[in-house]
Amino acid sequence: MTRIRVPGAKARRAYTLLEILLVLALIALLMGAAVPLVSGFSREQKLRDVVRELLIMAKTARTDAATTGHPSEVIFGKKAFALRRSGEKEPSLTSPLPSGMSYTLRAFGAEKPLKPDGQRWVFQPSGLCEPITVRVADGEAWMEVRFDPLTAGIAEESFYAP
Template sequence: MKASESQSRKPRESRGFTLLELVIVMVLIGLAMAGAITLFISNSAERRLRNISGDIELLAKRARAVAMVQQTPYAITFTAHEASLGPLVEAGLQTSERQMKQQREDEAIADGSMESRFLPVRDSLSFEEMELSIRRWGAVNWLPMLRQDPLVWRFDPKGMCEPMGVKLEYPDGWIELEFHPLTAGIRDRTMEARR
């Protein structure tokens, strides 16, 4: 009898978590997820600045590549809220003038009166909510693009371009990009995004 009495006096071992412990863990996981989602949403300024810097870099690399392939100087023309890629001879044209020229080329190609080994490549990038500033090679200060005067960044057929700095300011942050003259890639990037 003593053996059975000693077995009955042993406390029962717990075999799992209580309902209260499970609820506490679920609440903590929910709070952690809510914090992570809030962090991602609040950091959209950084994501937007990174995206636009990537788009500018792609436009610059495309300008360099097209200039080398077509053996024609190309340019990116910066205005207050836009960057436009096109042949250097079109660099000073307004948007409406470029569109008219492209429409005439399209009509001439459709008629068969114009044949070209390479058609001009044109593209544009818009930064409506951002303020654009440019720093040319050797300059110390940033030149804000407040007026409609275009600023031209030239890409030569030999693959060289002017080392240029581009600064974009957004209400919640800014990014500065320095471009390499041989690759047209971003050489240095400085960014500040407020949360």
């Protein structure tokens, strides 16, 4: 089939099917590369959420101990950690771990981490607490934070996500 050209008329340009398929393949490749990045980010966010809950409890316990003049404590259970304020027999605030997650504790100077089983992290009225390192794990991914004994804030953190 031959084209008939009209003098003075412009030829219309269009993309070929090959060019369109090439662009679609590039888009699919970029989307495929982005999926692992997004899944790693969501895993990191889950770990950070647990650490944030523990940080809030630590800051609350420290503030409560300083304002009441009596020690407060964070209790580390197998699948949760809890805040017990001074004068309370039972914890007033509990934060369970999401399913599939675990954590370990390492006290200052300890060589090996411990699995949580009712250990107490005591906050004195002076505002001091024992320096402690907590590692929260979700499968192979983990986040480790070391708490400062003066501020009960995070002094150091490290993270790994495969």
